[in-house]
Amino acid sequence: MSWTITPEPVDSPVAAALWRAYYTEVSDRWYLRYEGRRTDPDELEREIAAGAGGGLAPPRGRLLVARHRGEPAGSAGVRLLDPATAELKRVFLLPRVRGKGGAALLVEAAEETARALGARRMVLDTRGDLIEARALYARLGYTETEAHNDDAYAEHWFAKDLVPVPPAHRP
Numbered sequence: 001m002s003w004t005i006t007p008e009p010v011d012s013p014v015a016a017a018l019w020r021a022y023y024t025e026v027s028d029r030w031y032l033r034y035e036g037r038r039t040d041p042d043e044l045e046r047e048i049a050a051g052a053g054g055g056l057a058p059p060r061g062r063l064l065v066a067r068h069r070g071e072p073a074g075s076a077g078v079r080l081l082d083p084a085t086a087e088l089k090r091v092f093l094l095p096r097v098r099g100k101g102g103a104a105l106l107v108e109a110a111e112e113t114a115r116a117l118g119a120r121r122m123v124l125d126t127r128g129d130l131i132e133a134r135a136l137y138a139r140l141g142y143t144e145t146e147a148h149n150d151d152a153y154a155e156h157w158f159a160k161d162l163v164p165v166p167p168a169h170r171p
Contacts (some may be wrong), residue, residue, distance in 0.1 A: 008065040086114035088124040125154035
């Protein structure tokens, strides 16, 4: 199998490297779109430090890391907002592995993790310029909804009911 997805401590070196890649990409995309520049390195470091963990640590959250052929390649996070609702966070794949099926596997693993935490519904937010993410979520059965938070960068909100998966159909 070329992909594996496992829980990862939020403070591990693997998590830190993937978050740095994630924040660099999404921040640069925003600044290039609105200000014609890349992210200031000091600002990037502050954002990474402020977002470290992001509520993804047990017992109410989980960070998942995807590995492609054994190498860290992406991440997704799940955190409970309430006993029945989980939020999907930071779905990200390194550019070198995009288009190889990892994003759908990450989201499916996050959904299974949310179910294991007791959630019956998954919500998420994303920006308008993250077209690939919006297409992925729609393809995986998420529907656009009203805002569930007031995140300054959120422009689109999605939700999906997490129907229990019978044990015979679990990966």
